[in-house]
Amino acid sequence: MAHMTNPLATVDQLYQRTSFSALPSDLQDAIFFTTQCLTQAAGILLRIPQSVTAQANVILARYWLVESPLAHEFSDTSAAALFLVAKLSAHPCPPRDVCNVYAYLLSPSSVLFKSGSSDKGGGVEDKDKGDPSSYYLSESAYASFRARILALEARILYSLSFDTHVALPHPLAITYLQALDFLDLPRAEIARRVVAYLNTALLSPQLLYLTHQPHALAVAAIYAAARDAGAKMPACAWWEVFDVDREELGFLVVGMRSLEGWVRAQREGEDGVLSAKANGMVTRAYVEGEMRKRGLRIGNGSAGDEMEDEEMALMRQMDEKASQLEG
Amino acid sequence: MASKSRWADTEEDAALEAKKKREKEEKKRLKAEKAQKAEAERRAQAEAEAAAKQRAAQEQQQRLEPPDDNIPPTKRRKITPEQDDQEKDGTTENESSAKLLRFEAGGWGKSRSVENYDKLNDIEEGAYGWVARAKEIKTGKVVALKRLKFDPNDASGLPETGLREIQILKDCSHRNIVSLREVVVGDDTSRIENIFLVLEFLEHDLMSVLGDMPEPFLASEVKTLLLQLASGVAYLHDHWVLHRDLKTSNLLLNNRGQLKIADFGMARYVGDPPPPKLTQLVVTLWYRAPELLLGAKTYGAAVDMWSVGCIFGELLTREPLLQGKNEVDELAKIFELCGIPTDESWPGFRRLPNARHLRLPKSSGTNTGPIIRARFPLLTAAGSALLSSLLSLNPDRRPTAKEMLDHEFFRQDPKPKHEAMFPTFPSKAGQERRRRRSTPNAPGRGQKAADLGTMDFSGLFASREKEERGGGFSLRMV
Numbered sequence A: 001m002a003h004m005t006n007p008l009a010t011v012d013q014l015y016q017r018t019s020f021s022a023l024p025s026d027l028q029d030a031i032f033f034t035t036q037c038l039t040q041a042a043g044i045l046l047r048i049p050q051s052v053t054a055q056a057n058v059i060l061a062r063y064w065l066v067e068s069p070l071a072h073e074f075s076d077t078s079a080a081a082l083f084l085v086a087k088l089s090a091h092p093c094p095p096r097d098v099c100n101v102y103a104y105l106l107s108p109s110s111v112l113f114k115s116g117s118s119d120k121g122g123g124v125e126d127k128d129k130g131d132p133s134s135y136y137l138s139e140s141a142y143a144s145f146r147a148r149i150l151a152l153e154a155r156i157l158y159s160l161s162f163d164t165h166v167a168l169p170h171p172l173a174i175t176y177l178q179a180l181d182f183l184d185l186p187r188a189e190i191a192r193r194v195v196a197y198l199n200t201a202l203l204s205p206q207l208l209y210l211t212h213q214p215h216a217l218a219v220a221a222i223y224a225a226a227r228d229a230g231a232k233m234p235a236c237a238w239w240e241v242f243d244v245d246r247e248e249l250g251f252l253v254v255g256m257r258s259l260e261g262w263v264r265a266q267r268e269g270e271d272g273v274l275s276a277k278a279n280g281m282v283t284r285a286y287v288e289g290e291m292r293k294r295g296l297r298i299g300n301g302s303a304g305d306e307m308e309d310e311e312m313a314l315m316r317q318m319d320e321k322a323s324q325l326e327g
Numbered sequence B: 001m002a003s004k005s006r007w008a009d010t011e012e013d014a015a016l017e018a019k020k021k022r023e024k025e026e027k028k029r030l031k032a033e034k035a036q037k038a039e040a041e042r043r044a045q046a047e048a049e050a051a052a053k054q055r056a057a058q059e060q061q062q063r064l065e066p067p068d069d070n071i072p073p074t075k076r077r078k079i080t081p082e083q084d085d086q087e088k089d090g091t092t093e094n095e096s097s098a099k100l101l102r103f104e105a106g107g108w109g110k111s112r113s114v115e116n117y118d119k120l121n122d123i124e125e126g127a128y129g130w131v132a133r134a135k136e137i138k139t140g141k142v143v144a145l146k147r148l149k150f151d152p153n154d155a156s157g158l159p160e161t162g163l164r165e166i167q168i169l170k171d172c173s174h175r176n177i178v179s180l181r182e183v184v185v186g187d188d189t190s191r192i193e194n195i196f197l198v199l200e201f202l203e204h205d206l207m208s209v210l211g212d213m214p215e216p217f218l219a220s221e222v223k224t225l226l227l228q229l230a231s232g233v234a235y236l237h238d239h240w241v242l243h244r245d246l247k248t249s250n251l252l253l254n255n256r257g258q259l260k261i262a263d264f265g266m267a268r269y270v271g272d273p274p275p276p277k278l279t280q281l282v283v284t285l286w287y288r289a290p291e292l293l294l295g296a297k298t299y300g301a302a303v304d305m306w307s308v309g310c311i312f313g314e315l316l317t318r319e320p321l322l323q324g325k326n327e328v329d330e331l332a333k334i335f336e337l338c339g340i341p342t343d344e345s346w347p348g349f350r351r352l353p354n355a356r357h358l359r360l361p362k363s364s365g366t367n368t369g370p371i372i373r374a375r376f377p378l379l380t381a382a383g384s385a386l387l388s389s390l391l392s393l394n395p396d397r398r399p400t401a402k403e404m405l406d407h408e409f410f411r412q413d414p415k416p417k418h419e420a421m422f423p424t425f426p427s428k429a430g431q432e433r434r435r436r437r438s439t440p441n442a443p444g445r446g447q448k449a450a451d452l453g454t455m456d457f458s459g460l461f462a463s464r465e466k467e468e469r470g471g472g473f474s475l476r477m478v
């Protein structure tokens, strides 16, 4: 049993991601980050333990290497991943609870993704905040939301060939910490930072959880946390004891520490995808609008294309090839 | 386009579709021929692309990195995070010589279509399930296809039982556990409605073999089977899996004497300590441990060991050991064979939810011990000691699967028979015949645990006293 390891993304999959739907990478990163944040927020409101929500983050990330994010509304995909992973855990959530929580998080009442008190442009009137009618879900809206989630649940499973195994680095990191001794600092303080790094990495469009094994993530988080805290680390190449080489460690540490800067830039920059201008959860409509503005064609991966099955696509390709040759 | 799965259609439909498929295949072949010429061209292009991919994938990972972090840039990914310190003590030289463990684990991608398989014959078509023998078209390999049972109108989506079965089988790799080759889906992937487990095919299940045998298994054969069962169960328990439905129809046997545990529809991962709220609705009645019948909500690996005991008995006689008609009757059958529980033999049993209503006869020397030896007169002392311990009422007294493997019984003559020397049996699964189920079903989803009400077993042991005189006994249930 491969309890401690994860399947990893192939080079092809990572490449394909860059080519999906001609989706510019800044938009793709924004979609990834905001959707993962949404999953986390929903996990908290649903009182799902972080260990379960974290698995949903990983499952969602894996799914988006198989099918374009544009194939479905991002928030639906988030809800389906969370619903599925919770169902398999010791903390299942009824579909109705999931729907209610997402309806709230996506409503104007939610403070998620709203930049503080500053209300430059498109913000919600204060009186709308906390107005329950803004996130009331009618019976028919509920039924269609549930239908979309259930269809996506099966879709996600199919795209991952039904493998829902996710090994998280968190317990490993705690075990490793026990073996290490950063003498001068209380272990709890380092542990807190380690867990924060690991949780933040879940949100990172760098997909670290898809490209590196849990033991490496654990060691990198410890390294980054210890350095932040100014802890004195063993002088030897201690990471090798945990089967991580310095090359991988260096890569991961840089990756883990870079997210914060990226988020800040996206939030504060004029054209940042997380700026107040974008306001609220990134949606498919927003992304498509952005793409039109930039004069980009919205390519494959939109819902309609799914109807064409692979066989037909193959036939069509062959037709094209043949006519090229003839012509 | 075949929108509905071929598996669900009638024979005529199948024939028609086969014809359509042939025509399609022919069309495809012609096109393929044309396209082939383009192939060489494409390949050269692909090679160039692959190189680009490598680059792109790396860039994709790096594009978030800020230009001036205080850690040296990782463009070449050859940098140590704390260069200054480490370079001194020579770790750079050591680096290449350090032997680090590499973890290999596959990737992921879409499920294939069930159309990669040709159905050969149905094996089992029960109230819930459907299992067929099939052949992979490309390789000719024979497999078993098991359809995931679910109701597409279920408001809670795919059943967690089926998904757990898949996950657990995917995680398991052991010679005594049936292996899952892949999970495939119906051809129409716009809606995922037909899901099939592709399992390695084994010719028999143990229940059918037992039902057909003119003579019971030899002691040496029983030992081989039990060792394999215990070794599979030990693997599961070692990996925190409870099977929760061990019975002879869920044990498969191939023609090389190999036994494999199947049907993980009830199985789940448990931690230590076990989760506090496990369902008691597990394990088919005849194999269900007394603590489950008495309503225990926390239970563990010992419930599987009870089932192993029941299977042991069944291997000896070719008949299920404890064929209760309902929960109360099952308990009565258990107490008859194993004796009644006492506060010494099973401390705390009275606190189990259903035990409050239990009226037991006064315990005495004759009714608190098992009568395994009397029931299996041909079994050696070691054999009946093992069976009695597996059938301990108190779950804590049952041996673990690992302990069972070390039991004296397996070292004594006759020695376990070599698997290769195992007799072969006519395979029902391999032929067109269908079998009828003859054990009760595993408990269904959403069923309610029985509240057993008052159970009066006080007359139970009239039988033991009367046994010599050949008299029957009657069991009163209030």
Ligand SMILES: Nc1ncnc2c1ncn2[C@@H]1O[C@H](COP(=O)(O)OP(=O)(O)OP(=O)(O)O)[C@@H](O)[C@H]1O
Pocket: B123, B124, B125, B126, B127, B128, B129, B130, B131, B144, B146, B178, B199, B200, B201, B202, B203, B204, B205, B249, B250, B252, B262, B263, B264, B265, B429
């Ligand atoms: N890999 C296999 N090779 C051969 N036969 C198999 C295989 N898997 C299952 N079978 C046959 O199908 C029967 C039912 O399979 P299984 O126990 O896995 O499903 P189930 O959930 O119990 O289905 P049901 O609800 O119909 O009992 C088994 O008793 C066995 O006879």
Ligand SMILES: [Mg+2]
Pocket: B249, B250, B263
């Ligand atoms: Mg079965």
